[in-house]
Amino acid sequence: MTGIVGRMREAFRGDQRVDADTLVARLDAVRRFLDAVDGQVPDSRLVTAHTLVERAGTRLSLSREHTVVALAGATGSGKSSLFNALARLDLSPVGVRRPTTGVAHACVWGPLDGANRLLDWVGVLPRHRFVRESALDADDESGLHGLVLLDLPDFDSVQRSHRLEVDRLLGLVDLVVWVVDPQKYADRVIHTSYLREFHRHSDVTLVVLNQADRLPAAELPRVLADLRRLLDADGLDGVPLLSTYAVEPAGIVGLRQALEGTVAERQAALRRLSGDVDTVVATMGELVTAEAPKDAPDEATVRSLDRALAGAAGVPAVAEAVEGAYRHRAGGATGWPLVRGWRKLRPDPLRRLHLPGPATDTDQPEESLVAATSVPDPTAAQRSALGLAIRSVADRSAEGLPAPWPEAVTTAARSRLGDLPDALDRAVAGTDLGMDRRPVWWRIVGGLQWLVTLAAVAGFGWLVLGYALRALGLPALDHPMVGEAPLPTLLLLGGLLAGLLVAAATRPVVRWAARRARQRAEKRLTATVATVGAEYVVTPVRAVLDRYGQARAALRDAGR
Structure with a gap:
């Protein structure tokens, strides 16, 4: 009888003792798990873990x-x-x-x-x-x-x-x-x-x-x-x-x-709590069965999101306005001075969108750069494309994750969707479109235009003066001759012709430079819009994925 009871008592005690410090570390890991999943997993699925943490803390603080x-x-x-x-x-x-x-x-x-x-x-x-x-x-x-x-x-x-x-x-x-x-x-x-x-x-x-x-x-x-x-x-x-x-x-x-x-x-209290931790680890393990995704969402998905955000932010319309504004301002700076005033009657394309105007507008208050723009609202197709891109970010990021994490990732991706329009508008308004400075070659061509215009005006004035003297019966002016043509006539006709030639020669250069300005602006706008996407969509998604990884690591520590 004594031998049987002895073997029974040995089996009852178990082969290993439960170390109190190890148990406390495992319970702390359960707490870290609960902190990581807080707000991501329904509370109804965490009752067992919360009960364990509360009960274990109380039991360990009482008589051992x-x-x-x-x-x-x-x-x-x-x-x-x-x-x-x-x-x-x-x-x-x-x-x-x-x-x-x-x-x-x-x-x-x-x-x-x-x-x-x-x-x-x-x-x-x-x-x-x-x-x-x-x-x-x-x-x-x-x-x-x-x-x-x-x-x-x-x-x-x-x-x-x-x-x-x-x-x-x-x-x-x-x-x-x-x-x-x-x-x-x-x-x-x-x-x-x-x-x-x-x-x-x-x-x-x-x-x-x-x-x-x-x-x-x-x-x-x-x-x-x-x-x-x-x-x-x-x-x-x-x-x-x-x-x-x-x-x-x-x-x-x-x-x-x-x-x-x-x-x-x-040892009974420690073994009971250790068994409770084992139960929680086994029960909660179904919440973190898969490895945490690395580098999610992938670059291709993020690029698709950036393109959708650019469309919703009106980047193509703004880039087109930059090209038009460049031609408008270049024409005003390099065109014939006598007709430049007519250009001022046409509105600047960027000013129509309430975006940074010509260089003379830089003395405006700084807050005007982040005021609401007049960029056209996104079309239904653009809004749909943005919604699909955000959904794609969530789906690709949560791929392979157990429930309810995919839903949590989707919620995070859409958590700031209501703030996106204003954020995109501010981002577009605050982007440096590269239109705040006049190129040096504008000034050179503009100076040349003024020079030939003054020559034409001088020739015209010289001829008018000669006609006036003859009309008054005064001695006629003796115009210098260049070959067979009087100098005033050459100045007038040469100035007009030179102005036309300079304008014709600079027009293709202006078009080429305007396209370059459009490309630069589009690149800058896309980069700015991408930061908005990273802040409002990607960062919340990665925060959920980080918490998933923390929860998985904590539960792994609790199971040791």
Whole structure:
């Protein structure tokens, strides 16, 4: 008998001890996991993890010198009889009427003061707390010093409040002793609703076949073997299995020795919490099954987003306006001075869009550069293209992620969609379009135009003066001759012709330079719009992916 009990106690203790510091580190990893998934995963899926963090913190802060053990079972299994037999006192009521035990009773081996805070947390009323320590016992009870034994209500009670109380207490105790009887040991409720749920807590689970004295000696091994088969099917292979009967002290020797070993180790609370962490890791693992995507979204997807944003921001219209403004301003600077005034009657294309005007407008207040523009609103096709591009960013970034992360990524990608129009408008208005300075060659050509124009004006004035003198009967002017032509005539005609030639020669140059200006502006606008896309779409998506990676790493640490 002693050898069997010794092997049972060794199996019950397990092969490895749970280090308190390691357990605290695992719990901290669960907290980091919860921080990472906060707002990304529905709270309804995180109840188990939140409960663990809260309960573990409280349990570790309370007495570690006490081990809370619960006797759980169905009606008629004899829990209360075992409770009284272990305490060697009649503390919990035993009767024929079912259910007999309506509330939890507690028996504390050792001073009650050290366990009161723990029992307050567990929720055992003071009038149902008892102390098992007497000077008359000498050292008979010293082996259980630090044990807090609970007699739970029946989990199959007809009163729902009893079942709820059992479920609550089973989540708080350090070790559970499941008490079954020969008649109902194979009951489906205890196996499917309770024992299978404790398959990750085998280190803190003990099963006893009570009332074994009612079985013939030849039947007991067969019943124990069948019960072991059921426990193995529940995932509780290796869990200690004992036979007990409360009518004689010899019937609880094995159970008492198992409890003494558990109390001496002071490991049950740590093992229970470690098993709870294992349960949370297994449950939450489905939320982070895949590796976190790297460098998502990819460059091709981002480029598609930038093109869609450029279309929605009116970049093509602004670039076209830049080309038109360049030709308009170049014509005003290099055209014939006598007709430049006509150009001022035509509005500057950029000014019509409320974008930076000619160089003379640089003295305007700085805030005018970020005022609302008059860029045409995006068409339905452009808005649709932008929506598809944002959706593509979310889909490509969340590819392979388990639910509900794809939805979280999509929500993040669209989280600032309402702010995009104003942001794009400000980005376009604040972009340096390269139109704030006049090129040097404009000034050179403009100076040349003024020179030939002055020559034409001088020749015209010279000729007018000669005609006026002749009309007044005064001596005619003697015009210098260049070959057969008078000099004033050459100045007039040469100035006009030179002005036309200069204008004709610069026109293709202006068109070429205007196209270059358009390309530069389009490139700058696209780059500016891309920063808006990065800030309003890509960055929120990557933030969610970063949190996914943090959650996965934290859960991996919690599983160690």
